[in-house]
Amino acid sequence: MPELPEVETVRRGLTSLVVGKVVTYVHVHLPRIIRHPSVAEFQQRLVGRTFEGVDRRGKYLLFDVRPYELISHLRMEGQYRVVPKEESVAPHTHVVFGLSDGTELRYRDVRQFGTMDLLAEDEPRPTGLVTLGPEPFDPALTPHILHLRLHKRVAPIKSVLLDQSVLAGLGNIYVDEALFLSGIHPLTKASRVGERRCELLLAAIREVLTKAIDAGGSSIRSYVDGYGRHGGFQMQLHVYAREGEPCFVCGQPIEKIRLGGRGTHYCPNCQPRNGRRKSMRIVEDTHV
Missing domain, CATH: 3.20.190.10 (MutM-like, N-terminal)
Structure with a gap:
């Protein structure tokens, strides 16, 4: 989609x-x-x-x-x-x-x-x-506002971010990528994502979306733009559609689970369930 x-x-x-x-x-x-x-x-x-x-x-x-x-x-x-x-x-x-x-x-x-x-x-x-929520690039959307939109939600953070009434425009690809960059496990309850982690999450969402727009989007299936051109961001994905491949940060295999009927990709080392990252560092796009 x-x-x-x-x-x-x-x-x-x-x-x-x-x-x-x-x-x-x-x-x-x-x-x-x-x-x-x-x-x-x-x-x-x-x-x-x-x-x-x-x-x-x-x-x-x-x-x-x-x-x-x-x-x-x-x-x-x-x-x-x-x-x-x-x-x-x-x-x-x-x-x-x-x-x-x-x-x-x-x-x-x-x-x-x-x-x-x-x-x-x-x-x-x-x-x-x-009923759409705020745009991710809206200057009025601060980490504090994002935290207020999440802190009463007990559903997994992946599911909540896919809810268009929470944030507008996010889908499966970019939620997986943003959660990876912010080191948050997709099954983490949204209510457990504190304001500091919301700051990391919002920055990751904006970073991923900006890079994807610059690359013309992701052509995973049939997407083309008005000129008939394919996007190129699929070449920069860290976790999405990379099940079994090594993480670019730690080398651990990327895992895939089903969450709300959606394929969900994450690194078990960089996005641990306990919220304590083992070896996460700034991701450099050396794999592009």
């Missing part, structure tokens, strides 16, 4: 590719992708509108087509591409937006879980968007 770095990379690419262009037609080949309004009204509202901007909130893409806002969630494998309209249409392309420069913005989704809502200012936003 695209997480914050992937969605942010897509947003940046689409900003360059569609902003300032007018929608000339809309073809919807899978009606259930459009949650609101009806497909006919979705098409009618959009034709003639200009893409004024592309924003992001958590894992949602927010297209400014004033007086409306197009809210898109990529879910598992949603992809946007901007291509010449003469290019053959790939299988599983469900929505096509004609653009005034002769290109098309195409939405492709093999799993068909993605959603689009085209809303006027007075229409209610999707519940998942309204």
Whole structure:
């Protein structure tokens, strides 16, 4: 599933590719992708509108087509591409937006879980968007605030960080990586992560996300950006998808467990259950 770095990379690419262009037609080949309004009204509202901007909130893409806002969630494998309209249409392309420069913005989704809502200012936003927690890069999010959001939660810290109402945009890959960098075992109760460790955790989250965005995201499965390019952060992963391989810090094999139905990767030496790290040091990206 695209997480914050992937969605942010897509947003940046689409900003360059569609902003300032007018929608000339809309073809919807899978009606259930459009949650609101009806497909006919979705098409009618959009034709003639200009893409004024592309924003992001958590894992949602927010297209400014004033007086409306197009809210898109990529879910598992949603992809946007901007291509010449003469290019053959790939299988599983469900929505096509004609653009005034002769290109098309195409939405492709093999799993068909993605959603689009085209809303006027007075229409209610999707519940998942309204209930999002703070953005990880929000300057108002301090270690103290993060601690307040965690200290009453008895669920494992991995599960709590995946809760989008706690922090927006984090998913399986980057939670595993941030917990590794901060030396926190994924099964540690969130309530046991004190304010000092929240300082380490927040710094790790921001470090991992920044590096992932700089690398264009992680192409673990099918992710590509608006230009069709794959990300490169998968080459910098310390624990995720490295089960059985040696830890870059201590050499111990990376372990994998199931937590809340998610594969969870960690180093048993650098992230001990008792919270006392045995040989953790600053991680240098010598493996890249």
